[in-house]
Amino acid sequence: MIKPVHLTRRFFLQTSAAGFAASATALPALAANLQPVTFQLSWLHSVQFGGSYIAMKNGYWSDLGLDVSLAQGGPNAPVEPPVVSGTALVGISAADYTAAAVEQGAPFKIIAVAMQRNPFAIASLSGNPVNEPADLIGKKIGMAVANTPVLQALCTLNGIDINQIEIVPTQYDPAPLVSGQVDCLLCWETDLPVAMTVQGVENTTMLMADYGYAVHSQTYIATEESLTERRDTLVSLLKGEVMGWNDYYKDTDAAAALAVEMFPDAGLDPEAQKLQAARQVPLMFSDLTAEHGFGWFTQDTVAENIETLGLLGRQVTADLWDRSVLEEVYG
Amino acid sequence: MAVGRFIVTAVVFALVWEFLARAQTGSMIISGPVAIAEYLTNNSGLIVRAATETTTNAVLGFLWGNLAAMMLAVIVTLLPRSEWTISTLALLVFCIPLIASGPILRVLFGPGPGPQITLAALAVYYTTFLAFLVGLKAVSQNWTDLMGVYGRGRVATLFTVRLRASVPYLFVGLQIAAPAAFLGAMIGEFTGAERGLGVLTLRAMRGLQTDATWSLACVSAGIAMLGYGCLGALRRKFTPHAPVILFSPKRLDLGRSITIQLIGFVSVVGLVFVLWQGAMDAFGLNPFFAKRPGDIFRFLSEPAHLNTLLAALGATLAYAVPGYLAGLGLGAGLAILLMLWPPVARATMPIAIALRAVPIITTAPLLVLAFGRGFTGTVAIVAVMIFFPTLVACLQGLRQTPAQIVDLFESYGASRFQLLRSAQIPAMLPALFASARMAVPAALLAVTTAEWLATGRGIGVLMALTSSTSDYNMLWSCVVVLCLVAVVSYAFVAWCEKKVLGIYANEQLA
Amino acid sequence: MTRADIHCDNIQKSFGAVETVSQLSIVFKSGQTTALVGPSGCGKSTILRMIAGLETPDTGSIRIGQETPRQVARRGGLSMAFQDPSLLPWRSVRSNIALGAELARKPVDRVDELIDLVGLVGFSDHRPAELSGGMRQRAAIARSLISAPDVLLLDEPFGAVDAITRRRLNRDLPPLWRERKTTTLLVTHSVEEAVLLSDRVIVLCPRPARVLADIPVDLHHNRALPETNAPAFRDLAMRVLTALEEAA
16 A cells, blocks of 8 residues: 655645634635636546545635636636636646647646556456457457557557557547447546446456556646746646645545535445445556655656657656645645 | 227237347337336436427427528528529538537537537528428419519518418428437437436437337437428418419420529639638637638648548449439338328328437437348448438428319329329429438438448548547548538539429429 | 600610510509509519609609609609508508508508508507408508508509409599599509509510500599490400510
8 A cells, every 4th residue: 555645844834834824814804805717627526536625625725825716627618728828827637648739839847746657447347358468369449549649659569559459439438438339448547447336337447557658647737837827826726736646645435425425416426436435546546656745757757758758759858747836836 | 980990009019029128128229009118117307307498409409590591581482593502501501420510519618508509400491491482482473473464573572472372381391300300409418418318318228228219219210200290280270271273384484594603603612611711700719620612721731631532432332323213212112102002101200300309329320220231231321310301391292282283183083193194293393302401411420420420431431530630630621511512512412403493393493 | 744755765674584575665643543454574563663663664764754764652652552462561450551641751641541541440459460361451541541641552462352342442432532632643454443453454475574555444534433344444454465475
């Protein structure tokens, strides 16, 4: 079991001091004095963003002087436009998406990494499992065609000819697998397989990160301008976020329950949320985070990412990552 | 008697449905009425809140969209010279796919229902505009002469004659709009809305919650049917008079010279570019995702980009044309079928409305199951997405057959088929052509959707790819190409229409 | 309004390659009723439509007094009853008749009087679809009369009207427009009607329309309907008929 690094005493003092400073200015006026910040999530509300909900619920952000609104994502709500426009200060993205956006001229930096290990997985029914990349040969895989480079990268990393796999364009939905239209799905470890398990469909997943696919996911992105102009706000936002995720790690069931409670109109299934919350842990928390803290990355992990991104056709340098905010958070 | 038959039909329908669902239990694709009823009972609070949210946005979008459509149609009627320009602009705005407009709307409106309402409005204005315009033109020349004898101009003619005469046609537009607005509001939720039936649908589909998916589809369809039914009742209330024969003399082709037409075309293109650039600048939209004409021009002057785009376009057109024809055929065919066997109408109309009101992501898996992912499946998806306006418009067109002509046929003891062929189908032609024009952009957008749902090729996939890689240059290039294809196809359909209606419905060429 | 003679001066009108009216010059006297007769398609309706301002002559000019037809139309001085009643199906009979006054911007106060005149008492709230063809035609005639126009154009208005009503209208209408000094143009296929109702019968021959005979009718010295059996009437009718046969 990996334990997350505990925040230093100094961190807490700073935090409390800021909180005290804020609360000292007469409670009713509190809300008025908070700085409004929009945080753009990458998808619909769910325990995927459990740490943020805890930060909000426990007042970690308001103690730091922030009034954070969590903007939900969706199929037609890409993260990059609001962050580029400045309507959102920080967005949740992934290294490959960020690299592509930067190639298109967006001045983004990755300032922290929630998912150390990429959540992409190959899900299959247990009766006809895909346990390792070689099992893919001769199988029908259901996926969005836009993800072909991801499968290509996995094949290259494991010496498999992608032409031996039949790609079937499907919606992002487990039904084609369950109804037998395909043998496996390219999906996230934490969503479609969880849904199948909750619905009683026995399934097997093969995490691509276990086979060399190293792409940071659920990364925090901000513009270069924000990094210089609104640095303090970024630091506060990440501080709250880190505290929230540390709580999440301690009790994922509580995080799942909070997500269901906070979004009664989202139609979240409590069981699925619990399972998803637990399955996220090994992707987000590692020896690295145990040593340095949630969200951390190093030159080595960045180098691995650069290599995999190269296979995806993204030529990037280590400049894409900027750890300075995180260093201030933990400083 | 009628009620009894309805109940019997409904019960048989439910039993067949339940049987199919139970036969398919393992695949988790179909839910039966029992499971749906159970889900709705257990989650009534959630569903009612979501339905209220989506319906409110749909109603607001319905009002704004139809208001805009009516104003545009009125402007075209008062200033006939503006018809080409306004129709083209209306077409182009309709052609912008959600994948391009979604991020812009969200950035413009921020959180809240703005994008949902806008998308609901965008989903309805175009069909209403075209249907209403047909109605505004469908006046007897005798009536316009009457106005002329008193020296009254276009404004008086509009208020005294055209607006009232167009009511049946306006209601066609409104009835088409009822499910479309609902669907638009639901799809609008895909841009990051907090709540609503669209959000729940997404979640249910990914969560393999088949019962939830089907329940949501049933609720959506039910609300859309209610809207359709209410508007139908209003239509019957406001059009008690029988349709009249609209004699109009043959218009002489004024034969505008090629040069004049070319100048007109170039100035509309210029206007589009100015409006495009102006709108983006006025709202200060970041050029990263809100591309300007210049960006696209520079991007496409690179041959590699242009080739990628054209290759994708080729793949798209290969499905667009058959899909378009299939959709028109399905709509017009159903309308004729319903005219010949009215009892069929009562059973078919609810399904037609349901198919229109439920997002394609819900219905596509069923279509794929039935028709596969190949050519047939793709064409089926497109046909399902676009047939509804044609069905409603053609039904109205068939009803427009003047009573005297029906009497004439009956006096000769003509069969239903003879009446249909010689009287009702010609009477339907203006409506058919109006829906043929409506279906042009709808079919293109439907194909792009079907592509990422089933075939994995073409402009639709290219656009899906661009949004994940932030390649907004390519995305907007796709939009430009779609718009161009839509305008050219529209012009072609309009040309065919002119040739045919010159024989059957001269008043439409005014 | 003094002398609202209608001057058609050298008017010519073609539709495509077909020349319908050529070099036609006629003056219709103010306050007179003129019947235009001629074979079908001889351009009678086109002449009426040009005088109504619905069509413009390709060359030549039409003046009503000092004004153009459009100017007269715009001040509500014109009205016309068409071959087709052209009632608005969503309006009641009363409202359709009132429309004539509304459009001419004249007071809408004589509707009942006109409903009585055309024999539609009891039907004023019916919609056109509920009326017989003849009743619709009568409503259309009432609509053309309600604005008390200076120029009244009647394009075969009695076509669908039953014999008894037609007889009654033939009796009641001419005194009405004589009294008002309305300049009336009547297109009809009935020779008897032409002689009966008008002060002058013009026989046109077709393609292009030109005047074949211009026959003054002087039977209207008293207010009573001329006696159709009188030799004078029969002589005139015979002259018109002969001219018509020549035209065909």
